[in-house]
Each structure stands twice: as C-alpha cells, then as structure tokens.
Amino acid sequence: MQQLPDGTPTLETVARLANVSVASASRVLNGIKTHPETLRRVREAAAAVGYVPNAAARSLRSRRTGQIAFAMPDVSNPIYTAMVGSIALVARANGSRLILHSTDANTGDELSFLADLKQRYVDGLILCSLDFTDAHAEAIAASAVPVAVIGNPTKGAKVDTVRANSRHGAADAVKHLHACGRRRIAFLNGPERTAPGSARKLGYLDALRACGFERDDSLFEVAADFTVEAGEEAAARLLDRARPDAIFCANDLLAVGALAAARAARLGVPGDVALVGMDDTTLARVTSPTLTTVDLGGAERARLATELLLARIARPGRRPRTVAVEPRLVVRESSGATS
Amino acid sequence: MQQLPDGTPTLETVARLANVSVASASRVLNGIKTHPETLRRVREAAAAVGYVPNAAARSLRSRRTGQIAFAMPDVSNPIYTAMVGSIALVARANGSRLILHSTDANTGDELSFLADLKQRYVDGLILCSLDFTDAHAEAIAASAVPVAVIGNPTKGAKVDTVRANSRHGAADAVKHLHACGRRRIAFLNGPERTAPGSARKLGYLDALRACGFERDDSLFEVAADFTVEAGEEAAARLLDRARPDAIFCANDLLAVGALAAARAARLGVPGDVALVGMDDTTLARVTSPTLTTVDLGGAERARLATELLLARIARPGRRPRTVAVEPRLVVRESSGATS
DNA sequence: CGGACTGCTGTAAACGTTCTCAACAATCGA
DNA sequence: TCGATTGTTGAGAACGTTTACAGCAGTCCG
Numbered sequence: 001m002q003q004l005p006d007g008t009p010t011l012e013t014v015a016r017l018a019n020v021s022v023a024s025a026s027r028v029l030n031g032i033k034t035h036p037e038t039l040r041r042v043r044e045a046a047a048a049v050g051y052v053p054n055a056a057a058r059s060l061r062s063r064r065t066g067q068i069a070f071a072m073p074d075v076s077n078p079i080y081t082a083m084v085g086s087i088a089l090v091a092r093a094n095g096s097r098l099i100l101h102s103t104d105a106n107t108g109d110e111l112s113f114l115a116d117l118k119q120r121y122v123d124g125l126i127l128c129s130l131d132f133t134d135a136h137a138e139a140i141a142a143s144a145v146p147v148a149v150i151g152n153p154t155k156g157a158k159v160d161t162v163r164a165n166s167r168h169g170a171a172d173a174v175k176h177l178h179a180c181g182r183r184r185i186a187f188l189n190g191p192e193r194t195a196p197g198s199a200r201k202l203g204y205l206d207a208l209r210a211c212g213f214e215r216d217d218s219l220f221e222v223a224a225d226f227t228v229e230a231g232e233e234a235a236a237r238l239l240d241r242a243r244p245d246a247i248f249c250a251n252d253l254l255a256v257g258a259l260a261a262a263r264a265a266r267l268g269v270p271g272d273v274a275l276v277g278m279d280d281t282t283l284a285r286v287t288s289p290t291l292t293t294v295d296l297g298g299a300e301r302a303r304l305a306t307e308l309l310l311a312r313i314a315r316p317g318r319r320p321r322t323v324a325v326e327p328r329l330v331v332r333e334s335s336g337a338t339s
Numbered sequence: 340m341q342q343l344p345d346g347t348p349t350l351e352t353v354a355r356l357a358n359v360s361v362a363s364a365s366r367v368l369n370g371i372k373t374h375p376e377t378l379r380r381v382r383e384a385a386a387a388v389g390y391v392p393n394a395a396a397r398s399l400r401s402r403r404t405g406q407i408a409f410a411m412p413d414v415s416n417p418i419y420t421a422m423v424g425s426i427a428l429v430a431r432a433n434g435s436r437l438i439l440h441s442t443d444a445n446t447g448d449e450l451s452f453l454a455d456l457k458q459r460y461v462d463g464l465i466l467c468s469l470d471f472t473d474a475h476a477e478a479i480a481a482s483a484v485p486v487a488v489i490g491n492p493t494k495g496a497k498v499d500t501v502r503a504n505s506r507h508g509a510a511d512a513v514k515h516l517h518a519c520g521r522r523r524i525a526f527l528n529g530p531e532r533t534a535p536g537s538a539r540k541l542g543y544l545d546a547l548r549a550c551g552f553e554r555d556d557s558l559f560e561v562a563a564d565f566t567v568e569a570g571e572e573a574a575a576r577l578l579d580r581a582r583p584d585a586i587f588c589a590n591d592l593l594a595v596g597a598l599a600a601a602r603a604a605r606l607g608v609p610g611d612v613a614l615v616g617m618d619d620t621t622l623a624r625v626t627s628p629t630l631t632t633v634d635l636g637g638a639e640r641a642r643l644a645t646e647l648l649l650a651r652i653a654r655p656g657r658r659p660r661t662v663a664v665e666p667r668l669v670v671r672e673s674s675g676a677t678s
Numbered sequence: 679c680g681g682a683c684t685g686c687t688g689t690a691a692a693c694g695t696t697c698t699c700a701a702c703a704a705t706c707g708a
Numbered sequence: 709t710c711g712a713t714t715g716t717t718g719a720g721a722a723c724g725t726t727t728a729c730a731g732c733a734g735t736c737c738g
Binding site for chain 2: 715716717718719720722723724725
Binding site: 020021022023024027034035038057059060061062063 | 692
C-alpha cells in the first residue's frame, strides 16, 4: 500500500506516484509500447523515487536470474584467474553476474555443487573439472540448468564442451626440447589420474617415440599436486636421481617449482637443464629466465565456454557442441632455444 | 496444482505427496518443531521427489539472498585473487555464495555497481577501491545493503572498514634497504592519486627523513599503472636516469617489472640494485632472485572485511567498526640482506 | 449507424516461498 | 463436566514482479 517501512520503492510506489496501474508501470519499464504520456509519467516517477526492480521478484516470475556460475579447481592457480577474467568479460557484455566457486578439485564438492543448482540461483554453469567422471555426466544430464564443460567429459556425455589439446601441446613441447638439442628429457607430471595428467603423459610418450627415444622410467616423476611446492619437491627428487638435461613440466606452477629446485641444486637454466612449462600463465613472463611454455588457450577456452553456455541458455533445445582450441608453443628463455 | 511441466518439484509437490499442507511442509524443511509422523512423511516425500527450495522465491519472501559480492579493481593482480580466496572461504563457512565484480579501478563503474545493489541480488558488498571519493561515501550511505570497505574511506564516512598501514609498511621497506647499506634508494610508485599511491609515498618520505637522507626528486618515478608492464617501463627510465642502488616499488607487480628492467640493463639484483616490493603476493616467491616485500596482510584484511560484513548483515544496527592490519616485512633475496 | 478493428489500459492471476493466525484436538486441573 | 492450556495443523496473505485477458475508448469501413 504505502511506502514500505524499508523505504525501498517498489513498482507500486512508482505506479501510485504516476497515477497508473502497476501493469502499466511494468510495461513502461520493460520497454513495451505505451502512450507517450504514461511513458513520461512513469519514467519521471521512477526517476523521482530512484526505483530499481527487485531481482528476486523478477527472477521468481521470469525464471531467469541473470547469473551464471564458474566452478574451478583452484583460485590460486593463475590459469583459472585468467579464465575468470575472460568469463567476467563475456558475462558482463551479456548483462550477467558471475558467481565464483572453488571446488579444490574435489569430486564430491563438484557433484554437490551441481545438485545445488536445483535452487536455480543461476541460469547456467561453467564447470572446469580436472577429473570428469560418469557421476558428473549423470549429474549434468539431470541438472536443473545448462552446463558447459571446460575439459574432457566422458565419452558420450551430451554437454557443451570446450577442450584443449594438451596431448598435442605436450608433444610439441618435448619436440621443441629435442630440437634444441636435449637428449635426456624428463617429464614432471601432476597427479596422473586427472585428465590433464593423463593427456600430457600420452603427449610426452608420443613425442619420445617421434624423436626416436627409448622410454626411460627414471626420467619420470609425479608431483603430488599441480602446485609450485609439490613441483619443487618432485623436481628435486628428479634432478637428484636422473640428471636430465631438460624437464618438461605439466604446468607452469610445476615449472616454477622446478626452477627453484634447479637453482637449489646449483644447476643453470637453461644451461644445465632446460625447462618447459604449460598453460602460458602470467607467471611465465616474470620468472628468470622467462619460461618457455605451451599456451593451451585458457582465456580463449573460457570465452568460448561462456558463449556456448549463453547460447544454450537462450535456446535450450540446441544440440550440444564441442569445440577444441589448439595449443601454441611460446618460446622464451628457459628452453635455451638457439635462435 | 499438479507437477509442473518443468518437472521441478515445488513445496506443493512435496506437501501433496506427504498429504499435508504446504505450511507444514515448509515447517518441516525449516526445522520447526512438528509431529514426528508429519516430519517423517514430509522428509520422505521431499527425498522421493528430490525437492530443493527455489532460491528466488525464498529470497523474495525472506529478504535474504545468501549472496555477497566482492568488487575489486583488477582480477589479474594476485593480491586480489588472494583476497578472493580468503573471502570465498569465510563466505562458504557462512553458507553464502560469492559474486565477483571487477571494476578496472574505475570510479564510475564502482558507483554504478553500488547503485545496482538496489536490485538486492546480494546481502552485502565488500568493496576494495583504490580511490575512495566523497561520492563513494554518499553512495554507500544510501546503499540498499551493507558495505564493508577494504581501503581508506574518506574521513567521517560511517562504514565498516579494514585498512592496511601501507605508510608504515613503505617506511619499513625503505629503512630495511638503508640497513642493508643502500644509500641511493629510489621509489617506483603507481598512480599517486590513488590511496595506496599517496600513502606509500608518504611512507617513503617518512623513511628518508628518519634515515637522514635529502629528498632527491630524480630518485622518484611514477608508473602509469600498478602493473608489470608499466613497472618495467618506468623502472627503465629510472635506472637510465638516476643510477639508484635500490628501488622500493609500490607493489609486487611493479617490482617484477623493475626486475625485468634491471635485467635488461644488465644490472645485477641485488648486487647492483636492490629491490623491495609490496603485498607479498605469490609472485614474490617465484621470481629470481626471490623478492623481499612487505606483507600488508591482504588475505587477512579480506577475511576481516568479510567477517565485519557478515556481522553487520546479521545485525544492521551495529556501530561501524574500523580495524587495521599491521604490515610485516618479508625479507628474501632481492634486497641483499647480509644476514 | 452498427460492427469490427486498433491502441491502451487496468484487474488479477501467477511464480514458490514463509509466516501469522485461527481452528482444532487432546490433556489437564478443579 | 467444563474451561483453560498445550501442541499441532491448514488457510491464506504476503513478498514484487510479469503477463493473459478483458474492457474501454476511439477509428474505420460498409
């Protein structure tokens, strides 16, 4: 009836002031054609009281929230913050808000987050998972809102997907090291049961074959995690054990860790040991030596995923699409390229 | 009435199945005491249909969204992602979702974001602004929801605030360089009209005085932005012009830029020129040499701000509080400390 | 001049919750 | 046996929108 105790103006406040019905007020504010006179009156009234529509009421009625969510494994990995930036850009152009969720790469958390979508506080989700299981596929199929995946869904999952070709990327990195004259090329991987872990391992093996190397398991090391600390530890073991002349690291954080380990072992980079990372994060430009790395197109993938998601939200019937982004080797100092 | 075409179960679906009223169903699901038998029936019905309450309806009615927002200048600066991580943690423990907004340090954007809060899609906002104006103070006073500020509000603004003492921090950094034997200590600042810019400059001047130095304007350089690129450019100018034996940089990104500039100028760090940054971001641990820096307690400040915000949301009448976090010098390699 | 349009408008019914209130049954004390 | 008390329930009114529908002027055509 009257002004709310709260003081926040509602559509009714505006309508009352403009001497029209709430319906008319609503129409004006949604740009539906009305008599110029009503239009003017409503506009003025709205401006006078500083009316802003209530998001909850609007979404309750229209079944749209204007929000999308991004669920990622780890806020502190710069590759994901790059993705966040990219998503935020597209979302904003679309007039959507962005909700962030960090899953700590925990499958259980990812699944319960998917279940939570039933609350419909969001119009769609971009899910970046390191380890996509059948349970994910089911949860997504049963999900209340559209989901776009960045990563590698299980075969046959009907989801909009953006994938990187990290197997190729890994192979390129190793071939590059070979071309730089390295002959004992080690591989510092992250957890192998993750999708990136297994794909990158395959790429490494592909390249070994292509270069005519024997497989040597002593050149193989696995870090507990895709982090700098784990990378440093694992690299230390590796350097101590196998004396490689190059290390291909499964991501930039591991590479930064390896750099520290090499320094601790008084090995020159790239002199004694060359290093290649993966992801082309902002870190790669600030280390010394700067880091040769493989750009898997993180920002680009995030952008594409967002666009796929928005397209599906607009047209839910749409056939799921999969797009791939090709890797690109970025040569900097750490690989000791002669050029 | 019947199952929605949508298929999503509502409270009515549950009530119908359990043979009770929606009111009873609601009570059960909100943990209000009911007859054990109804409780059981409702629980079972809810589980059977996989009921999840609708967020929009719930917030419309209860005037709570369970969401808080964080507005920050720049997603790609690791100090802010550290804050995001910290906020996400507290928010999650509180059962709140986190909305992210990047303002590009643009005052207009910050203000329009504040105005948007009238939509009430969020229970509160944590605002991190580099340049807090009177307009901000007004907008916050008129805001629809509580706001907590990380930074330096204008005097007299009645807002929950968490501030860093970056003036002290800056002075500590410079004194440290002096203690390391440096005598031509330059200052690489970011834009001076920002709060951090001006505070850090004051701190630098404080320290000069304390160490008994003359003020020398040639040791003074301002980068266009708090970024690596701007830092590198400005540092190059500085090194070329003034030959300092140390540079105190107003944040870690600038310091990383300075490191690159020094390298380009074939100056050893810390041998020829010592470097100190500010913020103690993750970057500081990965550069080579590792970066001496001043920890302004970013994560801690973010945590405190979130707690202040949540407390105010719970009790809006509460008197605004200001808490400060003291800086802490973190000595690493780049300052050439002899110890 | 009557009927069929056209152009706007207001009434009222959703959307899915929460919560006040009154109704009702059962228990108790006198 | 009756009134008061307690415990539990359902009807229904919010919350602030959007939108289907009907109504009511005018205009146009035959």
